[in-house]
Amino acid sequence: MNNFRGLKIDKNIMTVEEFYEELSHVNASRESRLKYANKVLDDRSLFPSLLDILFMADDKVSCRAAWVFEFVCTQHIYHIIPHLELFTKNLKKIHFDSAVRPVAKVCQLIANTYCGKKPNPIKKLLTHQQQQRIVEAAFDWMISDQKVAAKVYTMETLYLFGTCNYWIHEELAQIIEQDFYNQSAGYKARAKHILKRIKAKNKK
Structure with a gap:
């Protein structure tokens, strides 16, 4: 997938491609958004990948990443500090x-x-x-x-x-x-x- 060219991937964590695939299943319901936000809150190593996907701004999955991003930051705004x-x-x-x-x-x-x-x-x-x-x-x-x-x-x-x-x-x-x-x-x-x-x- 060309969107991922140049992104650094740590083999010890979920890859950006894998997380992208997960986020493609997020829907507009609160339950769905919260489910994936909790994954990020439970594993902060996913937060950089969430941002990478959020800023694939011409890809519709970026919107789903934005929904999850909002829920993560609402729960714990300080997660964004290293990424400001x-x-x-x-x-x-x-x-x-x-x-x-x-x-x-x-x-x-x-x-x-x-x-x-x-x-x-x-x-x-x-x-x-x-x-x-x-x-x-x-x-x-x-x-x-x-x-x-x-x-x-x-x-x-x-x-x-x-x-x-x-x-x-x-x-x-x-x-x-x-x-x-x-x-x-x-x-x-x-x-x-x-x-x-x-x-x-x-x-x-």
Whole structure:
């Protein structure tokens, strides 16, 4: 399979090809996603392969990898720490709707953790450049034709990172206001909430 050319494979663990075959059986049910997420949580050596498959962005199995990736990171966001450079460098490759949504949610999880009040490894180890890559991908998702769920996660990500970078709030507010009347009720509800928080933050 040409998708695997150049990928490093440890003979002592499941190969990327084998894991790809497993992920091809994932379906949209919560039970299915959780089943394969638990495999990764039980065997962290599978996490790099999960990312490799996730970033085969023109392959539909990448969407299934994204579903599993979301569940893994929801359960334990710190699994991504050794892979933050790879993850952020490849974010812009993701383009299928069903992959963008879970990846956008993981970006929100990273932002939530980074901007949390308590010290944590992501707050310590996420670099400025990696944060900027997430912000750039998020703005791309905001101005492109993405589903509402992806944009809702993305608004929250940009709001959180914008608490430390005022220009992000300015640009986010401008995009929301320009796009507001063309969007769904779900988008508008979240957008109003985000704009209210931005205004409140700027008054401080």
